Amino acid sequence: MRTKLFLSAALALLASSALAAGADLGQAVKQATNWTAISMFAVFVVATLFITKWAASRTKSAADFYTAGGGITGFQNGLAIAGDYMSAASFLGISAAVMVSGFDGLIYSIGFLVGWPVVTFLLAERLRNLGKFTFADVAAFRFRQTPIRLFAAAGTLVVVAFYLIAQMVGAGQLIKLLFGLDYELAVVIVGALMMVYVLFGGMTATTWVQIIKAVLLLGGASFMALMVLWHFGFSPEAMFAKAVDVKTQLAIDAGKSAIDASAIGLSIMGPGGFVKDPISAISFGMALMFGTAGLPHILMRFFTVPNAREARKSVLWATTWIGYFYILTFIIGFGAIAFVLTNPQFLDAKGALLGGGNMAAIHLASAVGGNVFLGFISAVAFATILAVVAGLTLSGASAVSHDIYATVIKKGQASSAAELRVSKLTTLALGLIAVLLGIAFEKQNIAFMVSLAFAIAASANFPVLVMSVLWKDCTTRGAVAGGVLGLVSSVVLTVASPAVWEATLGHAKGSALFPYASPALFSMAMAFTTIVVVSLLDKSRRAAIDRAGFLAQQVRSETGIGAAMAAAH
C-alpha cells in the first residue's frame, strides 16, 4: 500500500521529472514506538531547553533577538550555518538517492554545495558590512525603504513558507516513522519546541540548537561512514565492487538476464536518468547555486558575527562542513547498498525497504551500530528538523517585525522593546501557521517545495540583493520590478512544470505548459533583465537619489567603515 508510495517517491527523486523535486521525505508508515530513540531525543530537548533558558537571560533587545548581539564567532557561525542548511531531507533523501542510483545521488548533492563560494565571493562580507538584522537592510540600503522592504518581506515569507511546509510535513512523516508517534502529535511537538526556542531564546538559542545539531549529525554520519569504510579495508574500490555485485544480484533475482543484470549493476557507477535534458539540468543547477545565496534564514546568519572577517571565516567553515557531509552521505548510500539491501531484516516481502525508501541511512545505522545507535540517529534526524525550522521561523519573524513593522509602518522610529514584542507575536503566529499547514499538507506530494523555495530565492531575493550591492545604476523601481517579476515567474513556471502540474495536481502526462524541471534559468534571466532595463529607463527624482547613494554604500560595503558594530553585552 503506502510502502509502495515511498519506493516510488524515492525512485521519482531520480526520474527525469523529479529534477525539480527536492529531497523530500515522502509518505511514511507509523512504526512501533521506539523508546530508545524517544529517550535520546528527550535528552536533546532537555539540554536545548536549558540553553534556551540561558539564552533568554541574554535576549533583552531586538539586536539580541535577531543576531545574538553580533557576538557569535566565525567558527561557531560556520557550524550554525551548516546546521541551518543540512536538513533531515538532505541527510535521508540524498543517502537514499545514492542507494537507489549511486552516482546520480552525488550529482544531486553537489548542486547544494556549489552556491557557497558564490555567497563567499560576492555577498558574505558585503552583507556584514551593510546590514544589521535582515537581508532587506542591505537590499534597501540606498533605496526608498517602503517598496523594497515590502518586496523583501514578501520574498522572505514566501521562501520561508514553502521551506517550512516541507520541513513540517517531513518532520511529521519522519517522527511517525522513527518514533512511532502520531503524525499530528509529531507536528505539534516540532511547532511547540521551535516556538519555545525562538520566542524565549531568539537567535542565541537558535544558533546553539543549530550548532549542537550540526555536531551530532556530522558525528553520527562520520561514524556510519567510518564503519562502512572500515568494513571494506578503507578501499573505495572494494565498496563500489560490492555495491555493483549487490545491484547485479538483485537484478538477476528480479528475473533479468545476466547481461542486463550486469549493466544494471554497473549503472550505479555512472550518470543515469537524473540529467536528461541539459536545459533542465542547468536551470536546476542555477536554482540551487544562486538560491543558496538568496535564502533569508541563511543570509540572516551573517549578521550574528562581529565583522566581515568573521563572516568570511564562517562561510568557509560552513562550506567545509557541508562538503564533508555530502561526501559522508555518499558513502552512507553505498554502505546501504552493501549492508541494508542484502539484509532481509530491513526488507519487506517484495524486497523494498521497511518504512520506505528514505530509511536507507536509518537502517544502515542499525546495521553498523545496533539499536542504541539507531535510536541516536533517529533522535539526530528529529533534532535536525527542529534546528532548521527554528532558523526559518526567526527569519520570517524578523521580516515582519523589522522590515514591515519597524521600517515600513513605524518609519524606523519603533523602540527596540516594541520591535521585540512584534517579533515574538509573529513567532507565535508563524508557529501556529506552520503546525496548521503541516497538518493540512500531510497527504500532499510536497516534493517540489524545497526546490521551489530555492528557485524563488534565486529569482527574487538574489537578483535584487546582488544588483543593489554591486550595480551603481540600480534604482528602487528597477529592483522592485525585477524582484517581483522573478518572484511571480518562478512560482508560476513551477506550477506549470511537470512536477507540479502533472505529478501533484494530477493533470494528464505531457500537459504541462512549462516543459523543464526548474524555472530558475528563465525566471532569473527575467528578473535581471527587468532590473537592468527598468533602472536604465528610470528618470525619476528618486532614481537620481538612488544612484547618488551608491558611492557611500560601496565604500562601506568594501571597508566596513561605519558598519554596525557588535552590541556590547
Place this chain on the structure above:
Amino acid sequence: MDPTLAQRIAQHPKYLALKARRSRLGWWLTAAMLAVYYGFILLVAFDKPLLASRLGDGVTTLGMPLGLAVIVFTVAITGLYVRRANREFDRLADQLRAEVTR
C-alpha cells in the same frame, strides 16, 4: 557616514587598490566555480559514457573521483578567497581606516 568622508575614502589609493583587487579576485573565482560546476553538469548531460568509463581493472569509474573533485574544489576555492581576504584585504582595510579616521 558623512558624504565628505565617503568621497575622501573613495579617492584614497588604498581604497582603490582594495576595491580593484577584491573585485578581480571575486569575479575570477566566481567564473572558475561556474565553469567547474556547469562543466561537470554539461559533461553529465552530453558525455555519460566518458563519466562511466572505468579506471583500471576495477569497477571505479572516472565520474567518481571527478564528482568528489568538484566537492573538494568548491571547498578549496572558498578557502583560497578567505585566506587572501583575511591576510591582504583586511590589512589594507585596516590601514585605510587608520589613515582616514585619524
